[in-house]
Amino acid sequence: MYRILNKEMLTPTICKMDVLAPRIASSAQPGQFLIVLSGERGERIPLTISDYDPSVGSVTIVTQRIGASTAEIISRSEDESFRSVVGPLGTASDFVNVPLEELRKRRYIFIAGGVGTAPVYPQAKWLHDRGVSVEVIIGAKTADLLIYKKELASACDCLHICTDDGSEGFHGMVTALLEKLVGEGRNYTHAVAIGPMIMMKFTTLTCKKLGLPVTVSLNTLMVDGTGMCGACRVSVGGKTRFACVDGPEFDGYEVDFDECLRRQGQYKTEEKEALERISEGRI
Template sequence: MYKILKKEVLNPTVTKMVIDAPHVAKRAKAGQFIILRVHDEGERIPLTIADSDPDSGEVTIIFQIVGKTTMLLNELEEDASLADFVGPLGQPSEIEGEKVCVIGGGVGCAIAYPTAKAFAKAGSDVTTISGFRNKDLVILEDEFKAVSDAYYLMSDDGSAGEKGLVTQKLEELIQSGEKFDKVIAIGPVIMMKFVCEVTKKYGIPTIVSMNPIMIDGTGMCGGCRLKVGDEIKFACVDGPDFDGHAVDFDGAMSRNRAYGDFERHERDAACRLLKKEVQ
């Protein structure tokens, strides 16, 4: 069993947990993920490792409360335990580049942060751009500032940082003369698609982190397949990082929508269960 050591509400829909998982913490690298089960009969869900400490054995996860399992996970408090916490899985991010731009969108910032931190530790010049709908959804602002040479906070409505999209700030920086060796974009698929459209115009290599539907995390089920160039890749074993200019984003978005009705049914069932327990 994997004990929850700390729990923190980052915003109304996003929660941070620190888990006691020494074997994961010793091997975890930026970009990798875990698969957990809340209880013995629960479904398996992937969550990116937001941080880890090999000395203390602690692993940090940050998740958005969007479906049945994340709702049930969010009901757990400190000192409760998870049934499974398997990892690290996936390929670590390649930390190469003298000057890089890391872009995070929404809860994707939980994945972008360890990447920015790893680049900073490697001595790279790190520019970070994070984007949110509004100020109430902002997470990890101080953490990003601590590992970035330059940090830009964007919000759709202008209530936090600058008003605008992360793509607007990226293009503004490029046009002002910034020379990035690499851009790393992590967040909603549609955001990563438009970031790649910007960087392709300027010939800047771009890496995206793909997190499609996963089941076993070992490449056996094929649920996380996506098209990259002329090849079919599996995000759980070949990724989650891929060449953004080669990813079929439209296909990925179509596959992500395929289970929408099922997910809504399971979420509604979880809501009824939790409501019944409260009563």
Template sequence: MPYRILKRKDLIPGQTILMVVDAPMIASKSRPGNFVILRVSDKGERIPLTIADADAAAGTITIVFLVVGKTTAHLATLREGEDILDVCGPLGRPTHIEKSGPVICVGGGTGIAAMHHIAKGHHQAGNRVVAVIGARNKDLLLFCDELGSFCPEVLIATDDGSRGHKGFVTELLKSRLEEDKEIAEVVAVGPVPMMEAVAKVTLPFGVKTTVSLNSIMVDGIGMCGACRCTVGGKVRFACVDGPEFDGHAVDFQELKMRLGQFRTEEKISLEKFRGQS
């Protein structure tokens, strides 16, 4: 069944793209933290993307992706009115959300879009949400207005100081945790080094810390083992046991090593695709 692209917006031209996709069945079951696995062509690979938003009434889901390799480059060629070949979901365990107290949601780069859905879920559950977002510069920040519409505070960090704090999200997070002893949980979605750094910052404060792992996935239903990771010394499959885990228990070194295992093939695949297109 093809999935029509109803809206397409280049959030960062040529780099980060938002698509609103007609997917009524997925939208009706989607919860914050879920993801989809899609294929762009019948000979292409399956890639996981987080559901950045879902509208059950409109029957749509929103995906936001960074163009990093062959499949995301291929997806980026699709325009409004065209179809994605197949979209499977919602997959993964939804975020555990309950009325727990104030939550800090940290997002980095494209991870801000995924974090936005989780932050919205916490807000709807009655938790005060402080958003902490970061990017290399102000032009790469995403979802500032959307987060501002329900978060009483949106703290911004940019590497070059072009907007907000000059530096990293972890510096903002640390000072916020020093000031506010009531924080019940910190949720982090973004590049692996950022999530690892967030977990290091929160550890001495003893604050529950949830990270969303972006392991390589193939089937997304716990059968292939591609997304294997180690959490608290135990083997976990990010697609069915996660993708969210206790950030203090994740073996980030192993995750980074496994993420890079097909780098040569990925480079060749992208070069071939660029040569053909």
């Protein structure tokens, strides 16, 4: 179980894996996530599902090396297995329950940043397959760090690329590109932003300015992912919600991003200590 069927390094720190998890593959929906526990002594790491194939029984995860546990995940080779993969978790994207007739009146713009580009794919594909208007912006620091270009190009009507250093596509951040596109007369009705918390914060501000409703997918801290621990608490519209069961997607306008950013860094000191223990051979 949970055997790694394929592994591909997309950038030096971002890894794509297809993992055998038949129960999850047959029940996953766009917007949901899963939790990976690489080995007995690792952490339970929440990852948004980047694709799923019920016929093979596989789910695709894209992981960026950030701390010790994500490093352990991407260090696994093809044919090795994870200790646990559990999901699908969270609620599916809202559009899954909207009548198709209504959806076809909408024009979606997805704004993807960094490793958050991968989970945009199942959502864009789901809508694109059903004839809904979808455009996608991918942003990265530099051309080498852009991921999922080919996949997303086939899952939308128009793919826009930007890099902070101008090495590919538009020279600038995703927010500037979004403003430019709208300024050119592209008329979107719904935005979805997935990426680093700080990018979602500023994308939401830009959307607000443009009067464009925006959905964000929050990658908070979590332990169990089923509503048990409350580590993923977020303030949404002044109310405390659990990202694991009430989310992970929320109305960007309502999210207290500054609180999210603070809470995300809660265990920074302890995580640094764990890395030290590893380098000293104590783990």
